[in-house]
Amino acid sequence: MEKKYKSSYFAHVLKLAVILVVAGGLGIFARGIFLPETMGQYGHYRGSDIQDQRDVAIRNQTNDACFECHRPIRLIHKAGVHKTVSCEVCHGPYADHVKDGKVIGKLPVKRGMEIKELCLRCHNKVIKARPETVIKVVAMPQHLEEKKVQITHNCNQCHMVHDPLLWVRAAYEMAGVPMKEEKK
Amino acid sequence: MEDMKQLQEEIHRDRRGFLKKVLAGTIGGSLLMVYSASGREIAEQIPGMREEDTVFTKKNFIFIVDITRCIGCGSCCIADKNEYNVPDGNYRTWVERYIIDDHDEVFVDSPNGGLDGYTKPRTDIPYPVRDTFFVPKLCNMCEKPSCTQVCPVGATYKSEDGFVLIDEKRCVGCGYCIQACPYSVRFLHPVTKTASKCTWCYHRVRDGLLPACVSVCPVQARKFGDLNDKTSEVYKIMREPHIISVLKPGMGNEPQLHYLGLRREVV
Amino acid sequence: MSAVAASGESLAAISNFVFPNDLHVHWSLMIVLYPYITGLVAGAFIVSSLYHVFHIKSLKPVAQFSLLFALAFLICATWPLMNHLGHPERAMSMMLTPNPTSAMAGFGYIYSAYFIVLLLEIIFIFRPTVVALGAKATGFMKTVYTILAIGSDNVSAKALKLDHKIISFLAAIGIPMACVLHGYVGFIFGGIKANPLWATPLMPLIFLLSACVSGIAGIILTYIILMKVSGKKVDIECVQTLIKFLWGFFILDFVFEMLELFSHFYMATHHWHTLEALYSGPLFTTFWVYQVGIFSVIPFFLLMAMSLIKFKDGILLFFAPIVSIMILLQVILMRWNVVVGGQLMSKSERGATTFHPMWFEKEGIAVAIFIMIAPVVILWLIGKVLPFWQTEEGTETA
Structure with missing residues (x-):
């Protein structure tokens, strides 16, 4: 009654087991090839990245x-x-x-009105969040009115951008008037 | 001061001519020819860094942001963008403006991350303002970072010297670290397609320079230094009874970024 | 602040302040699809297991089909992920250097292990059929069947007895693995403490339950459609049983979804203020109106009626696909509301961003539709090789 089979009754199980073992083995082999060399040198990361980080320009x-x-x-x-x-x-x-x-x-x-923009990045009084103990702030155009200059004046017409008080100080000196100390 | 004297003399000699030349850039232009060729003479900003020859630094760096000093100029943001060519719309560091009115309503904004500075006052605050200040933000460099915890491949990690860094060559760009960071300092870099964030300028620090943002801050609102160095400013600040806190302490991330004068409203 | 947020009328109103880096939604449609697809896989596998392990005999007609359904979707489960990655070519790093502390790192191994178990189970269950088909086939198809039979033609009683033992074992370990696969997907979100919408221990449970729900609904829908299309008779008892299971799982799923929300609301920590703004603002329509209102409440009562009342076959077969579609939509809405919704709130705790997927972009709607159609096509291709339904002579001596 029993039919004759070419394969044994466990042949497929055996073959599958072999396939799985081979696949696993290939996986381990591939891991060995592709694993970055310095992986795990100092922790779970590529150790040579420390040098890469230092080499950032x-x-x-x-x-x-x-x-x-x-x-x-x-x-x-x-x-x-x-x-x-x-x-x-x-x-x-x-x-x-x-x-x-x-x-x-x-x-x-920076030239022209770009300079004014630049100055006001720090010195604009309308931005109330600036601590006035840290920075000298001015309101525009009140500051120009107060100093009795034309309202169209650019900041750098009075303030040398690299030392804002350089010319102001020089002007006082030339006029022979002592300069008021800025309250800090 | 030698420089001062020299300057005074020069100014007195020909005040107008000198200034004109300076403004025209001619003196500067001619002097361009005489720069030093060695290129390695610029003084280090962090004492002793260039002598170190270990893989990791032995220093214990912390970062302090003094929000009572920040003027919101955005110099830090400019320097940061320049240092890393950060693509528009992504921020390694940014500056927030807080406004608290006398009804305890909190209003925060950060137009373009503060990169363009703050030019306009807010006009939509319903009640008188009780308190207003700027809060610069950057990587918190957590002792217990949640970003490195979740990275599936070990591309972002905390180095032995306490810096949380991202290996651009290994990051798969899954974005999990971006989700995990409680402070939203991470973003996916649109060019490299990898996660990116503030590194406290690790490359500069290891080269003896301060982080770019610290170096350019005109009011010393950003401070960076070695907590092991008892003479450092950060050490002095940390040992004195200031109001010092970290962001979202309840997250348990234990940031190494500390805020001086932090208000409870700041998230 | 929440007063401003609650008005929910315009983006400006709900967005007091969003961290500058939070304006982008990094996990978009692809990451909505990923848990959806794995959920369908896990759910379909559970249906199959109900028959193979728990011997719910009335599910016999769909037991085989569920496995093939699961396989078709499992093949596509990684597609949205690969499309999402910034560097898909580095994807294998997850297997190469999995970070032991990362919730995501396990995916590669869990997915692979589950894939192997599912594939093995299919191979063993279909072996007698494959051998029989292989004997009749010629040319290319003969090769295919030979490979599927793992080169063995032995279908003796002794061989089948061994197979049956292996099948029971695989199905038994398959259930916890299906649960792990999907509960784990929930944990990928649930483990993110920085996101109050995600960070709940209920998240894996909700994901798992909604996975079961979507899988069962998917099986009901495809089973009825395929039967109608091929002109075969639908097994009413099978559909009735599936509907009962669907209702049971959906009760749990919906209750836990609501419980999670209610706990947040009741505890009212500072997280709730953010969540409240989210649910009453950007998520109001997709969550309250669609996910809860239309696609949970209506199917809930439909399923209850279908489970408790003995309807005529025609009515049952009319409502079963409708309720299945509604449930499938409920689950994808839930994925959307969790994955995208969670990212809409900024970690600033003071505002939300918006997200509208585009049709044609890397992770756009067109690609999402393609990825959802792909498993159906794959299933159709599988159907060319393996029979979906057990025929009388489809010998299963168990």
Whole structure:
């Protein structure tokens, strides 16, 4: 009665088991090949990434880096109340200007009403959130009216942007009037 | 001061001519030729960093944001965008403006992350303003980061020196870390298609420079330093009885980013 | 703040403040589909197990089909994920370097293991059929059947007895695996503490229950359609049993969905204020109106009536597909409201963003429709090789 089969009754089970074992083995083998070399060196991550992170290009330098070349501005900038203002915030990053000790590009210089915009980023009194103990704020155009200058005046007509009080101080000196100390 | 004297002399010699030249940029232009060729003379901002030769730094860096000093100028945002060419609409750091009126309603905004500065006052506040201030935001560098916990492949991790970093070469761009970060400092970089975020400028720090945002802040509202160094400003701040807190302390992430003068309304 | 939020009229009104990086919804349609598809898989597998393990005899007509249905959808489960990844070419890193602390890292292994179990179960269950078909087939199809029979032609009583033992074992481990696969998908969301909508221990349970619900509904729908199309007689008892199970699972599913929300509401932590703004604002229509109002309440009562009252066959067969479609929509709405809804609230706790999928974009509606049609096509292709339904001579000696 029993039919004759070519395969044994457990042949397929055996074959499946072999397939699974081989697939598993191939998986382990592939893992060995594709695993990043420094994986797990310091933790569950690619250890050599630490060096990759350190190799990210520095694009902003310090003001001192700019002053290496820009001497006269250095003298003015470092002497004034704007000494903490970063060159690169207004002019753009160092890396766009100098590469390997060579000038590779010209950085923008703000002109005209861009300057006023720039000044008001920090000094605009209408933004009440600015702590006045930290920054001198002015209201526009009241400040111009108060100082008795034309309302169309740009900030840098009185304030040298790198040292806002430079010309003001000089003007007082020339006039022989002592300058009132700014209340801080 | 030597520089000062020199400057005074020069100004007195030919005040008008000098200023004109400065404004025209001619002096600056001619001096461009005499920059130093070595390129490695710029003083380090973090003392002793360049002597270190270990894989990880031994310093214990923390970041303090003093919200009583921030003027919302957005210099930090500009520097950050410049440092990393951050694509528009994504923010490694940003500055929020808080306005609390006398009915305890809180209004917050951050137009373009503060990158363009704050130019307009808010006109939609119904009651008199009780308190208003700026809050700069950046990576919290958690002691117990939830982003590294969820990363399926170990592409984002906390280094031994406490920096939470992202391996761009391994990130699969699944976005799970973005979901997990309670502070929303992460975003999917549209160019690299990987997760991205503030690193406290790890590359700069290891090179002895301050993070770009700290370096450019005109009012020292952002402070970065070594807590192991008893002479550092951050150490002094942390040991004095200031109001110091972290964001969302209930999350249990234990940020290494501390806020000085933090109001309870800040999330 | 919540007063502003609750008005819900315009984006400006609901968005007091959204963190600048929270304006983008990173997990979009693809991640809505992913739990939906795995849910259909898990649910269909449960239907099959009800017959194979729990011996619910009336489910015999769909027991085989459910497995093939599960397989077709399981094949496509990774498609939305691969389409979503920023770097799909690195997807294998999940298997290569799974992060032990990551809820997501297990997916590769859990998915693969489940795939193997399902495939093995299908191979063993269909072996006698495959051998019989292979004997008649010629050319290419003969090769296909030989491969499917794992090169064995032995269907002796002894061989089938061994097969049956293996089938019972696979089905038995298949149930917890189906539960793990889908409960785990729920945990991927439930484990995210930064998101108050997701972060609840009920999330895996809700996902699992809605998976069962969607799977059963999917089987009812396709079974009735396929029978009608091929002009075969629908097994009424089978449909009645499926409807009863659907109702049972749906009671649990819906109750837990509402309980989760109610707990949030009752505890009223600061999270609730954010959630309240979300549910009354951007999610009002998709959650309250569609998911709860139309596609939960109506099917709930329909299912109750169909389970408790003995309707005429014609009425049952008219309402069964309708209620199944409604349930399938309820579940996809639930996936949408959880996955997208959770991301609409900003972690600023002060506002919400909006999200409208586009038709033609990388993760757009067109691609979503394609991915949902693909398993149906695959199922049709499978149907060319393996019979969906057990015929009289389709020997299963068990």
